[in-house]
Amino acid sequence: MLQVAEEAFRGGNFELAAEIYGSELAGLPQPERGLCLRRADALARAGRMAEALDAYGAAARLARLRPEELRELAESVALSIRDKELRLPPWGSGGAGGGGAEGEGMGDPACCRPPELFACPLCRRLLCEPVTLHCGHTHCRRCAEPGDCGRCHRPRRPAEPTPAAAALPPAAGRPRVNVVLGNLLHKWFGAESRARRLRAEGDALRERQELPAALEKYNQALEMAPCKCSLIAQRAELCTLMKNYQQALHDADILCRNKPHWPTGHYVKAKALSGLERTEEALKEFLYCVALNPEWSSMKKEAQKIMCEMFFPAFENVHDSLTAPFSSRTSHTRLKPAFLSSINTQSAVEDNSVAGSSKDTVFRLTKTPSQESDVFRSTDSSVTHHVLDLYFDDNKKSLGAILSSLPGVGLKESYGDVLPENTTDTSSEIPTTLVDASDFECSLCMSLNKDVPIFVCTMAFPTIPCPLHVFEPRYRLMIRRCMETGTKQFGMCLADELKGFADHGCILEIRDVKFFPDGRSVVDTVGVRRFRVLSHGQRDGYNTANIEYLEDKKVEGPEYEELVRLHDSVYDQAVAWFTSLKDNMKVQILNHFGSMPGKEPEPQSNPSGPAWYWWLLAVLPLENRAQLAILAMTSLKDRLIAIRRVLIFVTRKRPR
Structure with missing residues (x-):
């Protein structure tokens, strides 16, 4: 029968599993802890939370209850919040809410994300001091450290310097900034770029533990950032580190009211409430994090720790597993005075809850005493029932109504009257008045409008692939420069005995490069546009040209x-x-x-x-x-x- 119960649990038939486990327990002379836990897990998954807590309590009396043993309880409550309270689609169905994997709950909301073309593939924010790597992809300089590229997962090695730049002394071994792209970011995204730089400076100060100076940088960035959500969250985290929990809570409240489906807002609020030792409210926020991102395991563990302490305080079973500030409190202080007084006035609380005016209905869940087995009826569970009487109402309410007092539910994701500055979407198109050919010229490496590099080799055509084996030093340099500057384009022309190369050719775009240890490379390119050569030139051994593009004359x-x-x-x-x-x-x-x-x-x-x-x-x-x-x-x-x-x-x- 136990095997049948396990199969029923794995198949999602939690009611049947709970019934079998209860029957097996009823036939034993003494309760078995493992069966109590499995029955509790099944009851939690079935939504019978009060009975589940009784079962967990019975297991705790047999041996010490560990927070990790409340995993099913925490997940069940969180998923019920997601379904009934947040009204989000089931996890994994592609609906809104939360990130997609562990840690993704900390990502910025859509309103704060830059256009994909100008976003760092690692931090997902606007490029700050952009560095083009050896593979051709561009990252923030702070992100361009040893490891894998965020896009192609190749070694995250900065591209080799050009001969002109190689003569310059290295800046403490740091990779060179893509000056052309950096200038474009400052011109096209002025306020966002300045705010991003201040934020990066604040991050560096925070890493050096210069917290007041970091806070000042974040405040300056907030004054000019068009979208402030992620900056407010980062300031709240910093205030928590500085033990300024009230300011952190103030910032977190703003985020939760205006972005109720953004996990980060609930995370920073939970940390602030934890610092203020407002345990029950912190639990709500941790559960919100799990509801929005069920794969956020660290938040799930925090919720399990608090549940273990809150629901079973008399067993002294979590001292060595809880982190500060919870682990320093005694069992008496864990049960707050408001809770202790409400235990003796439960009937008044129930009357108020029926009238809809109770303030203690935060975690009231359905309990059906008639469904409890004889094992649990005969067990002395006064402490557990005190907690149950405090947190769980006998009225048959759905979990959505029970958790209706959780913050942020039902509010629209608009900044309206809360955030002081207006917020704009940085993904809007760049005005054509801001685009100028001179923006793309670099005096150190190459000019991207007039002096197009020319590969003299074979015929190339628009839309047609053209694989190349590059081994000559001059063309190795040319390909490397195309990747460094981010253009990833060069011209292909036939050889000409008199001029060096033909007067017409095709622009090729680099799709992929495979480098070999001896410096050779295989370059995968495809034809883009035809061009006519206006003038011939050379740079560092390879040919260049001033060109104009060719277009067919249309007829009507x-x-x-x-x-x-x-x-x-x-x-x-x-x-x-x-x-x-x-x-x-x-x-x-x-x-x-x-x-x-x-x-x-x-x-x-x-x-x-x-x-x-x-x-x-x-x-x-x-x-x-x-x-x-x-x-x-x-x-x-x-x-x-x-x-x-x-x-x-x-x-x-x-x-x-």
Whole structure:
């Protein structure tokens, strides 16, 4: 039967499990502690909290009750709060509320998060003193320490310095800041960037235990930050460290009223209440943390500790497991005077609770004495029942109504009248008036508008992958600079005997880089846009160019209708040619270039024309010079006519 009970518990049939455990206990001459605990767990999961507490009490009388043995009780109450009080969807269903894993409850709310492009992948906040790592991803300088990159999980090693920067003395071994990106952040996110820097300075002071100075930095940051939620939470944590619990509680109350579904607000409030030795209120906040994020195990443990002390104070069973300030109190002080006086006036409390005016209904749960087994009826549980009489009402209320006095429930997530400053969403688009070409120029490494680095090698086409094996020192330097500056782009051109490289090419974007110990690398790139070279240049051994991008000239009216007919006809001709190839040839093409893109409904939607066209141009047996001539065309009609002639030629010349 015990095996059946265990299977019922694992299957979620807690009522059956509790009944079996109760029957087994009733047949024993003396209660067995393990069965008492399993029955208590089943009763807690079934929502029969008063009976569960009786069962836990019986186990505590047989041997010392440990906080970890109240895990099921804490989880059950927290999940009931989530369902009945917060009215959130079940955990794991993708609904709102809480983080997704341990520690994620400490993440910033959505209103305080910067645009993803400008967020550090580790701290998730606006980049502060941005550092571009060897893998090409950018972090805050404080976050760029040995370990894994927050995005690609490669070693978090700063990128190698450029030759110009290598001559400068290192700043105490700290990684170099991406000056271009740092300036853009200051220009585009002025207030947020200044507040973020002050916050980082406060964090550094806090690590050095200079707490008053850190508090001053946080206060300065709060004056200019558009969204203040996460800063208020951080100030509350600091005030708790400084034992200024009243100020911490004041800040936490603001957060809980305005962000009732943000776990961090309830966390900082719980810590402040713990410091003030307001144990019962702290328990409520810890349970809220678990309700919003059931995987937040540290909060669950805190709730278990307080429950163990609060519900079973007479057994003196938690002295060595509780952290300050709880462990220093005696069993008499654990039961507050208000509790002790209410034990002798329970009938008055019950009358008030029926009328809806009781102040002691915080944790009243349903207790059905008729369902208790003989084992628990015959057991002396006066202390436990005193606690039950204090916290649990006999009225049959749902858990949602029982916990209705918990703070923050039912309030909207708006700052309205509470937070003094208005809050804005930093994810809004950057005004075009703030974007200027000179913002992207760097005098130390490279200019990102005029002097585009040029890789002289092969033909490249828009939308088509172009894998490269980089081994020459000049191109290794060029690739490294592209990654350091964050552009991840360079031009690809054919060689030219007179000019060094051709007058037309394609911009390639780096998707991934695999570096080898000897300095070589395999670079995965894809074509982005065509360009025309305006002037040729060089930098540190590799070629550069001042370029302008090419776009197809659009047509309308009858010319557009003719273009669509031509486009569809050439596409069908291309499909027929590829289908007629031998299987081994098709396999080679597919392995190298992938499948042929589908026909686009609007052939002029892309400035460089349809993707299938460039795929076809890449796989057709054409000389590079012929491909280059087609790449330079800005008339889609002319390119379609040219490729049609090639298709006719290769079809006629195919060997029988």
